Amino acid sequence: MAFAYINGVPKVGYLVDSAWLLSDSCRFRVKPTTSDSKSESRPETKTSSETKTDMPPPSPASSVCSDHSSASLPASLKRKKGAATPSKEEEKKGEEEERWPLRNVVFIEDSRVVQMGKVLKVDGAYVAVKFFGRDNEGASTSRDEGSTLLQDCRLLRKDEVQLVKGASAPRNPDCFQRVPKKVNVVESGQVLAVSVDCDNIHAVVQSGSRLSYVVHNLSSGKTEQNSQFPTDAQSFLGTRKSPITLHTTSEECQPVVLCDGNGTIYPLAKDCNDNIRDPLWLDLPPVSSVAMRVSHLTPIAPNQKTKTAIFALTLQHQRLMPYILRCEVERVKSVISILEEDLKSSNSSKLMGEVTKEHCDGNRNILHMCVNACIPTSNKDYDQEPSMMSSGAAFSSTLDAVNSAVDALTSIQRSDEPSSRSTMTVRELIRRASSAARGVSGLDVRDLEGAESGISIPALHWPTEPPPSYDSIHTDSAVSGLGTGLGTSSGAGPSSGSGGADITPLGAGPVKLEDKERRTAALQILHLVLESRPFQPHLAALLTARNAEGCTPFMQAVCGRAYPAALTIMNCAQKIAGRGESTETDRGVLMSMLYPPGSSLDNSPLHVLCANDTCSFTWTGADHINQDIFECKTCGLTGTLCCCTECARVCHKGHECKLKKTAPTAYCDCWEKCKCKALVAGLQSSRFTLLNKLLAETDLVTIPNSRGENILLFLVQTVGRQLVEQRQHRPIRTRVATARKAHIADGELSLPVPETHHIQG
Secondary structure: OEEEEEOOEEEEEEEOOOOOOOOOEEEEEEOOOHHHHHHHHHHHHHHHHHOOOOOOOOOOOOOHHHHHHHHHHHHHHHHHHHHHOOOHHHHHHHOEEEEEEHHHEEEOOOOOOOOOEEEEEEEOOEEEEEEOOOOOOOOOOOOOOHHHHHHHEEEEEHHHOOOOOOOOOOOOOOOOOOOOOOOOOOOOOEEEEEEEOOOEEEEEEEEOOEEEEEEEEOOOOOEEEEEEOOOOHHHHHOOOOOOOEEEOOOOOOOOOEEEOOOOOEEOOOEOOOOOEOOOOOOOOOOEEEEEEEEEEOOOOOOOOOOEEEEEEEEEOOOOOHHHHHOOOHHHHHHHHHHHHHHHHHOOOOHHHHHHHOOOEOOOEOHHHHHHHHHOOOOOHHHOOOHHHHOHHHHHHHHHHHHHHHHHHHHHHHHHHOOOOHHHHHHHHHHHHHHHHHHHHHOOOOOOHHHHOOOOOOOOOEOOOOOOOEHHHOOOOOOOOOOOOOOOOOOOOOOOOOOOOOOOOOOOOOOOOOOHHHHHHHHHHHHHHHHHOOOOHHHHHHHHHOOOOOOOOHHHHHHHOOOHHHHHHHHHHHHHHOOOOOOOHHHHHHHHHHHOOOOOEHHHOHHHHHHHOOOOOHHHHOOOOEEOOOEEEOOOOEOOOOOEOHHHHHHOOOOOOEEEOOOOOEEOOOHHHHOOOOOOOOOOHHHHHHHHHHHHHHOOHHHOOOOOOOOHHHHHHHHHHHHHHHHHOOOOOOHHHHHHHHHHHHHOOOOOOOHHHHOOOO
C-alpha cells in the first residue's frame, strides 16, 4: 500500500508492478473513495422507491401506513444490503490503475494485528501473560476464577514481549536502533559540514569546485533542497584554519548559520531560483563560537510575527583589521611601528605572521579590506569633474579607449610578425568600424528623427554556466618564489614607535566620516601597508590572494571602481615584478597579481574597466527610452521589471540573464530590486589612466571575454549602442530635473545627475 499526492489530490493505492529503482514509474491500483461508492449506490436506492410511485402516500394517522411500511420493509432491506456489500469482482471493477512516479510515493508498512495482554507474573526470563478476549477485554482479574485464569494465561520469554505505551509518558526509550542507518545525502561529493534537526539533515557538500547546500528530509527520505553556491570551493575553504560548521535550531522556520574555512559567517540567503544568492558581506571578523535560539513573543497585533531569532557571537580579536575597517590612519601607523620594532628584535616575527593572516568574511585579507574602504558610494564628489562635465570630452575619451586598444594590438602583432601589412589592415578595419559606429549612431546626421529607425543593436546573452577561465586560453606555468619580496622600499611609518596599539574593543562606536574622507584615509592606509618594511616579504602573497568572488585586491579595486587604489596596487605590483624589467618571468609574476591564471574571463580587469559605465537610470530617470532590456531570473527581474545592458554586465554577471523579446521601451529597474553596482561612476580621470597602463604594460588586450568578444569588438559595439540609446533622451529643463531629483531623494537614493553622463551627438 502506498500514498501519493497526484495533481493536488491525495490517493491511496496498491502496488501492482515490481519496483526496483526510485526513478521508475509503476502501476498502482487506486482504491476508490467513499464518496464514489455512495454515488454509485444512490441510483439503486432510487429504483426501489420508484416501484411504488403509483401508490399515493398514506396518511400518517391511518393504520394503512404501518401495513404498507411493513410490507415494503423486506424488499428495501434486501436492496440496501446488496448495495452496501458488493462482491469482490465489483470492487475490482471500481478500482482503477494509474502509473505513479516512485519519487512522489510514500509506502505504508504493513503491520499485523497483534494480541494484547496483561503481565501477571514475572519469573526470571519468563512472564505469565493473560490475553484479553473479545468479551472480557480489559476486565479485572480479581473476579476470575483460578481455573479460568490458567486457561487464558501463557508463559512467554521476555524478549518475545514488547511493552505498549500507556497514557502517561514512558521513562525509558521505546526502541533502540543498534545499527546506524545509512543516509545517502549526495551520490558523489564530500560532505564538509552537517547538522541535524527534528525533521531534516542539513549538509554543505563539495563536488569538484562546486558547493551546494543540501536538505534531506528524514520523514520522506528524499532531498528537499539542493542549492548551489556562487562561491567556488577553494575560496570558500580559505586558509582552512577553522573547521566548517553549520548551526541550526529545532524550530519550523529555522535560521541557519554557516561558517567557512576562515571561521567567518557566510550568508545563506536564497535567490529566485532557489540557489544561494550573491552574499552581502557584513565586514565581520572570524567567529570563535556561535549560539542561537528562537524565542516566542507575545502577539501584539494580528499581523505581527511571534518568533524572533537571537544570535550570540564570540568574535576573534585582530590587531590591524579593526583599524582598517574604521579607517584610523594613526592607529595603523602605530601598529606598523610596533611590527618594525618586533622585526628588529627577531628575524622571524610571529606577530607579523598573525597580522598577514588576518581575514574578514568573504575570504578577504587586509589589502582586500583597504580596497573595500576605497570603493566610492556616492557621485557627490565627482559631479564637478571636468571630464564628466563635457559630453564631447566623454565621447572623445571613449574613442581614445578604442584607439589605445588598436595601438596595443598593433604593437603586439608587430612583435609577433615582422611584416606590418596585416597590422595596417587591422588598424584600418577597426578605424572603419569606429567611424561606421559614429555614422550609424547619427553623429554626422542632422536629422535626429530619421536616424532612429532601422538601427540594429547586437543582442547579448549571458550563459547560466560559469564562463571559461583564463588558464584555458593562456596556459602559463605557475610562478615560483611569490612568497619572497623582490623589492625593499623604505618604511613610511613614524620613526618613533610608541606603544599606542592597544586593544580596541569590538563594541566601540562607529567612526563618522564622509565618503570622501573615508576614501582618502583608506587610500593612505593602503599606501602605508604597501610601502612599509615589515610587509615587503609578504606583499606578493597578499596581492595574489583571492576573495570569495575569485578576485585579487587589484581586480576587486577595478570591479568596485576604486581606480586610485587600483593604480596604487599596480605600481606596487610592477615593483615586485622586477622594477619594469620586461622578462617572461616578471610578466608572469605581474599577471599573477593583476589577473592570475584560472580566473573567470568575465573578470578580466580590462573588460571590467571598459564595462564599468553607469546605469542608464542615472540619466533617463523614470523616462522610457528605446534600449536593450534584459531580464534576470536569478534576481527576480521578470515580467514588467528589467535592467539595462550596463547592469546586465556588471550587477547580473554570471546570473540567468538574457535579452527580453518584448518592446524595448523601458527604464532600468535594477536599483529598485537589487543592490545596483552601476550607480556610482568613480573617478574617471584615474579610470582612463589605468586603462592606458593596462593596454601598454599587459597583454590583456588579447584575451576575449566569455562570449568570445575581444576588447576591440566590445568597445565598438558599446560605443554604437550607447550613442543610439542616449540620443533618444531629450534634455529636460532645469526645473523638471530638480523636481525629479527631489523625488528620487525621497526614496533615499543617491543617484547622479542625469546630464552628467549624457553624450550628445
